[in-house]
Amino acid sequence: xxxxxxxxxxxxxxxxxxxxxxxxxxxxxxxxxxxxxxxxxxxxxxxxxxxxxxxxxxxxxxxxxxxxxxxxxxxxxxxxxxxxxxxxxxxxxxxxxxxxxxxxxxxxxxxxxxxx
Amino acid sequence: xxxxxxxxxxxxxxxxxxxxxxxxxxxxxxxxxxxxxxxxxxxxxxxxxxxxxxxxxxxxxxxxxxxxxxxxxxxxxxxxxxxxxxxxxxxxxxxxxxxxxxxxxxxxxx
Numbered sequence: 001x002x003x004x005x006x007x008x009x010x011x012x013x014x015x016x017x018x019x020x021x022x023x024x025x026x027x028x029x030x031x032x033x034x035x036x037x038x039x040x041x042x043x044x045x046x047x048x049x050x051x052x053x054x055x056x057x058x059x060x061x062x063x064x065x066x067x068x069x070x071x072x073x074x075x076x077x078x079x080x081x082x083x084x085x086x087x088x089x090x091x092x093x094x095x096x097x098x099x100x101x102x103x104x105x106x107x108x109x110x111x112x113x114x115x116x
Numbered sequence: 117x118x119x120x121x122x123x124x125x126x127x128x129x130x131x132x133x134x135x136x137x138x139x140x141x142x143x144x145x146x147x148x149x150x151x152x153x154x155x156x157x158x159x160x161x162x163x164x165x166x167x168x169x170x171x172x173x174x175x176x177x178x179x180x181x182x183x184x185x186x187x188x189x190x191x192x193x194x195x196x197x198x199x200x201x202x203x204x205x206x207x208x209x210x211x212x213x214x215x216x217x218x219x220x221x222x223x224x225x226x
Binding site (some may be wrong): 043048055102 | 129145146148152156157158159160163201203204207214215216218219
């Protein structure tokens, strides 16, 4: 099936650990995103990335880093995990926005991260 | 910079109508609407690009007042399947990321 997939679906870990979440899309999109949704359901952009440009939300700690081995994958690596990192992380993808246009984003199923 | 959505929550009976509003203090390039059901990913509903543009899909439609920097989502003759949290996302310029509002929780009862 064509879709945006994420692994793992659930991730439980201890404070201070380093973890990665993987994201893959087979929709042929050229822009991918990471969002964080906290316990109050606030959906916040963390990064957007295409082959040319990484746009970082300035409020994201540098413990978070996106890594893209190719256009279909955008992984999220988190160093020194903290309690406040507990949230649902969504990957999304879209076509690259051209001037005068806007594109819908397709979201993955989410990864629920719990930091103990 | 985050758009403001209202109301925060609304409860409807099947067949009733609802309006969800989204406003921004910044000039907007576009407004996106998504619906998220509990435990699931947000799902795209529609994008509005031009001032005054209205779009619709079945009984869900939206408008965008570029001058007022506002958008409204209209749900007509609501169905149980409409239940979920509705998010508006705004793009403040032609470049940059989507910024979502805090969401409006819609519950449709039989």
